[in-house]
């Protein structure tokens with residue numbers, strides 16, 4: 001067999017750009033012409049597009065997905081003495097936002113099938129945190145790799161305890177549960193438009209979604225330095241977190257092709273799963289869910305050997321995430337659930353993600369699949 005040598009990409013943003021380059025150039029040119037670089041008309045248009053798309057009543061765009069979490073937590077008055085329940089197996093931003101506000105991120109374990117917050121571990125965390133005299137304040141279910149969390153059960157538990165639900169949909173924009181899109185669930189949802197996320201811009205960007213008019217008003221104010229009724233009226237301590245007009249203009253164009261991209265991602269994921277599931281632990285999509293496939297992630301205790309073999313075939317693979325948050329130096333002093341974080345640790349030791357983007361070519365995917373299968377014969 002001849003050696004396949006063309007290096008593959010992990011995420012190929014250039015092929016998407018080729019497809020809509022004319023529209024993107026035009027939209028950037030419009031912004032340069034009107035000159036409203038901050039909070040220009042495209043920002044409002046894109047926020048309207050986002051509410052139409054997600055079904056959420058209100059949307060506030062902001063500077064990035066981490067700020068989006070902070071904006072909501074600030075609006076809820078989160079601070080010292082408050083427990084904010086966060087999965088340990090996630091990107092650091094989910095825990096960073098509560099920690100920055102002086103609240104206590106409380107580490108909860110995840111489900112090994114979905115990679116998302118485990119409901120029993122969440123229940124135990126509430127009990128544990130009360131014993132530590134922390135006030136149960138909010139939970140941040142993270143929709144890791146593109147699948148919406150076990151949101152019904154989480155909301156039920158949270159309601160009983162008067163805990164706010166802040167869905168971190170940085171990786172699941174476009175995903176659905178029972179036909180409803182990410183952005184619709186919880187007391188609020190946040191997302192990120194970092195270039196490599198399912199809907200990415202050409203820089204940083206983020207958004208908050210909610211159905212709560214009161215929250216919408218406060219987050220809108222905090223985003224603009226705690227603005228009151230006029231520009232130089234400051235009614236609360238806020239922050240500076242706006243989405244650039246140019247990024248909004250780019251995102252308007254990208255959203256137009258996004259549903260087609262989601263279809264392509266799902267087709268690619270289905271082919272991976274069908275071809276690999278006899279030899280590998282492939283991702284589980286739960287009943288009623290459609291993932292946005294931010295990542296396609298396998299679990300294997302021989303990960304290092306597999307990744308080296310992929311690399312020798314010029315196929316990139318990446319570990320998201322090699323260290324659970326409770327084991328990170330910056331976060332190891334925060335409390336964790338008494339029943340342990342075994343799944344978070346196990347996943348950090350065994351997951352790896354393979355190329356996933358809408359424009360992954362058939363022949364490249366076939367090469368990835370055959371390389372992986374050859375390792376298991």
Ligand SMILES: *Cc1c(COP(=O)(O)O)cnc(C)c1O
Pocket residue numbers: 064065066067090091093094142168170171191192193194204205206
């Ligand atoms: C990317 C990401 C964020 C942060 O988004 P930024 O736009 O990079 O600030 C938050 N949570 C999760 C789960 C993410 O993957």
